[in-house]
Amino acid sequence: MERRTFITTAIAGTACLALGVNYYSADDIGVNKELDNNHRLLLSVLLPVFLDGALPDVAALKRDALHRTLDAIEHTISILPLDTKAELEQLFEMLEGRLGLLILTGSVTPLMMRNQSELVDMLQSWRTSYLDLMVTAYQGLRELVMASYYSSPEHWSRLHYAKPSFLEDMK
Secondary structure (H helix, E strand, O other): OOHHHHHHHHHHHHHHHHHHHHHOOOOOOOOOOOOOOOOHHHHHHHHHHHOOOOOOOOHHHHHHHHHHHHHHHHHHHHOOOHHHHHHHHHHHHHHHOHHHHHHHHOOOOOHHHOOHHHHHHHHHHHHOOOOHHHHHHHHHHHHHHHHHHHOOHHHHHHHOOOOOOHHHHOO
16 A cells, blocks of 8 residues: 555545544433523533632532523623624534534543543643634633623622722712
8 A cells, every 4th residue: 555545545534534423423412402502511511610719619509609600601692792602602512513522622522521620621721722713712711701700799709899889879
């Protein structure tokens, strides 16, 4: 076998394998788009990683804080400009698809099946990537999560932030 034939066959085989993996959908990890049209499942996997140390230690309080943050993220996305919404939607779709995961993370293992240290490593590699696109994806997700979490007045005390008093005087 010639070297050129071997390389061409390897590239074609890899492309076919990547496309096949992208279209393969296992029942145990499939996401019902009708029930999760706002990517709550994907975000619920990423929130504990971004908010490590900020979430309460008590399980019930942590769950409630995560749900309030997911609601705040939906609201935040709803008021973003259309082009920013489209970019976020594209990122979420890629993170939920196998081919997108392979491109973005180098693995086809769904994010829901990864442990926290693997997610931290993935996000750290995005943050320090030499590709501006990966850094932008990290910064966009982080800013979305942090802004949504700290938009709730109940979290301001941890920041030692007090609502400005002049707002009360205006009423």
